[in-house]
Amino acid sequence: MKIYDGGKAPNPRRVRIYLAEKGIEVPLEPVDMGALEHKSDKITRRNPLQRLPVLEFDDGTTLSETVAICRYFEELHPEPPLMGADALDKATVEMWQRRVELHFLTPVAHAFRHIHPAMKEWEIPQIADWGEANKPKAIEFIRLLDEELAKREFIAGDRFTIADITATVATDFMKPARISIPEDATNFIRWYEAMKARPSYGA
Amino acid sequence: MKIYDGGKAPNPRRVRIYLAEKGIEVPLEPVDMGALEHKSDKITRRNPLQRLPVLEFDDGTTLSETVAICRYFEELHPEPPLMGADALDKATVEMWQRRVELHFLTPVAHAFRHIHPAMKEWEIPQIADWGEANKPKAIEFIRLLDEELAKREFIAGDRFTIADITATVATDFMKPARISIPEDATNFIRWYEAMKARPSYGA
Numbered sequence A, B: 001m002k003i004y005d006g007g008k009a010p011n012p013r014r015v016r017i018y019l020a021e022k023g024i025e026v027p028l029e030p031v032d033m034g035a036l037e038h039k040s041d042k043i044t045r046r047n048p049l050q051r052l053p054v055l056e057f058d059d060g061t062t063l064s065e066t067v068a069i070c071r072y073f074e075e076l077h078p079e080p081p082l083m084g085a086d087a088l089d090k091a092t093v094e095m096w097q098r099r100v101e102l103h104f105l106t107p108v109a110h111a112f113r114h115i116h117p118a119m120k121e122w123e124i125p126q127i128a129d130w131g132e133a134n135k136p137k138a139i140e141f142i143r144l145l146d147e148e149l150a151k152r153e154f155i156a157g158d159r160f161t162i163a164d165i166t167a168t169v170a171t172d173f174m175k176p177a178r179i180s181i182p183e184d185a186t187n188f189i190r191w192y193e194a195m196k197a198r199p200s201y202g203a
Helices: A010-022 A041-046 A066-076 A087-115 A128-148 A162-173 A186-196 B010-022 B041-046 B066-076 B087-115 B128-148 B162-173 B186-196
Strands: A002-005 A028-030 A054-056 A062-064 B002-005 B028-030 B054-056 B062-064
Touching: A002 A010, A010 A066, A010 A162, A041 A054, A062 A066, A062 B087, A066 B087, A087 A128, A087 A162, A087 B062, A087 B066, A128 A186, A128 B128, A162 A186, B002 B010, B010 B066, B010 B162, B041 B054, B062 B066, B087 B128, B087 B162, B128 B186, B162 B186
Parallel strands: A002 A028, B002 B028
Antiparallel strands: A002 A054, A054 A062, B002 B054, B054 B062
8 A cells, every 4th residue: 555645735745644643654655746747647547637645555446535545544543533433523523624625725725726826837727816816715714713713622623633634734825825824813823833733743 | 403405506405315315304494595595694603604504403503514414314324325335435435526526516616606697696706717717627527427437337336325416416507507518428428317317316
């Protein structure tokens, strides 16, 4: 088993943080996304959508999509639960995970891909107006998270979950997307500092 | 338990089809999205993101996000499996479900929301260029599905899953989004006809 990894890009990093939190080691094969190596034949054969990461089993079976890869490991190694324990908890983690993806990571990614000059070959066509329209969406979601994090320690409850991983990666991604964390979002900032202090943050 | 339902909108329909396939009956409370009732205090209290559907338990606990609601029922009623059986199968269904969401339902939704005049109050700002940029993305994904469906009966394997539900709803949504199914996508069309023939299609 090995993972075709994409370095500092958000999705490969989500999987690496997830595995670090689980204490699972999987060999990584680096793929240079800066050189568009994820569009090579080697990766296209393994994921026709040309996205990373890709998990490959020894028999050649491949699995892509960040959360699908995490789901595989979660099923085999349920402890510590990063995707929920019982039915309601699993559903609640899924709810927050999807809210963070749809209303935080995606707007930040669109702001980056549609505005940053380095993304010209990646996002065709780049539509600056769409990029700009996404910046306030990300801020609005941080305001919501800030209210929620006044009531509890982590995004989906009293336990660290995959929703915290996605939100941490989204927050880091705000820097290249040139979106600033509102200074008065004190609960959100407290949560973010706690995330950065976890050993998995460097994964 | 009840579901605040949103009529013909794609996400409420995904949950209704899922429940019909499972044979689970949950009382529905209609919410008139045409009259923007999903932005009312009643719904905002239950889902601050003002989206439908919302599942409400008798103790007042609420759960939103389509797939989170499905996940809850899947955990309690695993048969027939609509989200996979073993670890690899669950991960494979999750992979296809997410591919369909990201590269099919989302582009179709963006084409609709950013171009259709009826969406002016819903999508602010409407960016027609972004809507248009999404139409070829949906077609490109149908081409990929067409190749995959030459090899098997359903999207995620030899069994009907939640990925088929999402893709069926996305295909129906192409009509108001004014995107046509390519006539030569014969495997895709064969799959779509089979989906329309299932009793759950009318849910």
